Amino acid sequence: MFVDQVKVYVKAGDGGNGSVAFRREIYEPKGGPAGGDGGNGGDVVFEVDEGLNTLMDFRYQRHFKAKRGENGMGKSMHGKNADPLKVSVPPGTTVKIAETGEVIADLVTHKQTAIIAKGGRGGRGNIRFTSARNRAPEIAENGEPGEELEVQLELKVLADVGLVGFPSVGKSTLLSTVSAARPKIADYHFTTLAPNLGVVETSDHRSFVMADLPGLIEGAHEGVGLGYQFLKHVERTRVIVHVIDMSSFEGRDPYEDYVTINRELKQYDQRLEEKPQIIVANKMDMPEAENHLQGFKEKIDADIQVYPISAFTKEGLHDLLFAIADLLDKTPKFEMQEEKEEERVVYRHKQEEDDFKITRDSDGAYVISGNKIERLFKMTDFSHDESVQRFSRQLRKLGVDNALRKRGASDGDTVRLLDFEFEFIE
Ligand SMILES: Nc1nc2c(ncn2[C@@H]2O[C@H](COP(=O)(O)OP(=O)(O)OP(=O)(O)O)[C@@H](O)[C@H]2O)c(=O)[nH]1
Numbered sequence: 001m002f003v004d005q006v007k008v009y010v011k012a013g014d015g016g017n018g019s020v021a022f023r024r025e026i027y028e029p030k031g032g033p034a035g036g037d038g039g040n041g042g043d044v045v046f047e048v049d050e051g052l053n054t055l056m057d058f059r060y061q062r063h064f065k066a067k068r069g070e071n072g073m074g075k076s077m078h079g080k081n082a083d084p085l086k087v088s089v090p091p092g093t094t095v096k097i098a099e100t101g102e103v104i105a106d107l108v109t110h111k112q113t114a115i116i117a118k119g120g121r122g123g124r125g126n127i128r129f130t131s132a133r134n135r136a137p138e139i140a141e142n143g144e145p146g147e148e149l150e151v152q153l154e155l156k157v158l159a160d161v162g163l164v165g166f167p168s169v170g171k172s173t174l175l176s177t178v179s180a181a182r183p184k185i186a187d188y189h190f191t192t193l194a195p196n197l198g199v200v201e202t203s204d205h206r207s208f209v210m211a212d213l214p215g216l217i218e219g220a221h222e223g224v225g226l227g228y229q230f231l232k233h234v235e236r237t238r239v240i241v242h243v244i245d246m247s248s249f250e251g252r253d254p255y256e257d258y259v260t261i262n263r264e265l266k267q268y269d270q271r272l273e274e275k276p277q278i279i280v281a282n283k284m285d286m287p288e289a290e291n292h293l294q295g296f297k298e299k300i301d302a303d304i305q306v307y308p309i310s311a312f313t314k315e316g317l318h319d320l321l322f323a324i325a326d327l328l329d330k331t332p333k334f335e336m337q338e339e340k341e342e343e344r345v346v347y348r349h350k351q352e353e354d355d356f357k358i359t360r361d362s363d364g365a366y367v368i369s370g371n372k373i374e375r376l377f378k379m380t381d382f383s384h385d386e387s388v389q390r391f392s393r394q395l396r397k398l399g400v401d402n403a404l405r406k407r408g409a410s411d412g413d414t415v416r417l418l419d420f421e422f423e424f425i426e
Pocket of ligand 1: 165166167168169170171172173174214282283284285286309310311312313
């Protein structure tokens with residue numbers, strides 16, 4: 001199996017901020033609270049699209065950010081929730097947390113979805129802080145920050161296309177000119193020899209995986225040379241691209257080469273003869289190549305199409321890639337047996353939230369950090385005194401005051417939390 005992989009950054013939308021507002025009515029100078037809640041931020045959702053078979057698209061876009069929720073407004077109006085951001089992935093994509101390697105989703109069947117980053121909850125408006133004791137609260141929450149993380153996408157790929165042909169016909173040159181991404185080759189079963197693999201993309205954004213299967217020579221099916229190892233791979237490809245050297249290098253005859261390779265394929269496995277095949281006439285930039293091509297065409301069936309190219313000058317590559325993609329579209333997909341077993345979606349275990357931690361900076365300031373406390377901080381609307389007071393109550397409840405005291409903090413000492421500084425007061 002080969003593994004195509006890419007790292008992407010996802011950020012769910014932050015929640016919208018809650019609003020502080022009051023009703024204004026002619027006969028009621030200071031009406032009740034009327035600040036609405038902020039809307040929820042959008043989730044980042046991965047969805048399987050069976051039309052995709054590589055992670056090619058992620059080479060161009062690696063950042064995915066969902067929208068934030070709308071802020072709450074006066075007159076008790078809530079902000080709108082943001083729509084989830086959908087990101088299409090091919091079937092068989094495994095999503096891991098880049099940092100830890102923990103698998104958070106295994107996306108297998110068409111339209112299957114998984115929330116990869118959860119949007120932040122909208123902050124509550126001041127209506128929600130009304131109580132018997134405080135009928136006109138000037139408190140609102142900011143929206144909760146959306147989750148953000150770097151994920152590693154992995155896709156096990158089989159080569160859709162196998163390049164076959166005699167040594168030195170230009171297979172590796174062709175592969176390197178048409179492919180951008182090189183999947184990592186992992187866990188190769190048969191031998192330590194691994195074919196070269198590349199992800200190819202046509203100009204109309206169809207992509208497929210192409211493998212260079214070197215070493216085919218006469219007698220390969222009987223174990224001559226290294227070709228035998230690679231014949232196993234040909235079996236697993238969906239389309240064969242047969243590369244022929246039209247320069248007649250070292251006096252070779254293109255037609256004989258063609259017949260010999262096809263015979264090797266067939267002798268290895270009868271069924272390889274029925275595999276769809278595209279014939280490529282390479283090195284057309286060389287003198288005499290045109291003549292050889294004519295001679296070659298006369299010897300093969302008139303209805304077999306030949307694609308003349310030069311892997312060197314890149315001539316003819318565009319048409320060739322289209323022809324391969326068209327043929328693949330008409331050829332049945334691989335049967336992914338192992339993935340048929342069951343629908344596998346592993347959801348992420350929620351990260352344990354540590355309340356807070358106290359450390360000291362070199363200047364003696366006390367530094368408070370930790371997921372929970374930082375989230376509370378970000379959700380505090382510091383433009384209203386009452387909100388700030390609520391935040392200090394929350395700190396006290398979490399035991400921050402006590403902990404600071406225990407660490408030796410006394411009146412007037414500086415305390416830091418993210419980009420905020422305040423004085424410790426006993
Ligand atoms: N003139 C010309 N030379 C080419 C072209 N394509 C490949 N070559 C040359 O042909 C030689 C063999 O090319 P490779 O790509 O290594 O051939 P290969 O089929 O991968 O060979 P093996 O790995 O031995 O199976 C190299 O010297 C290439 O530079 C082409 O389109 N025109």
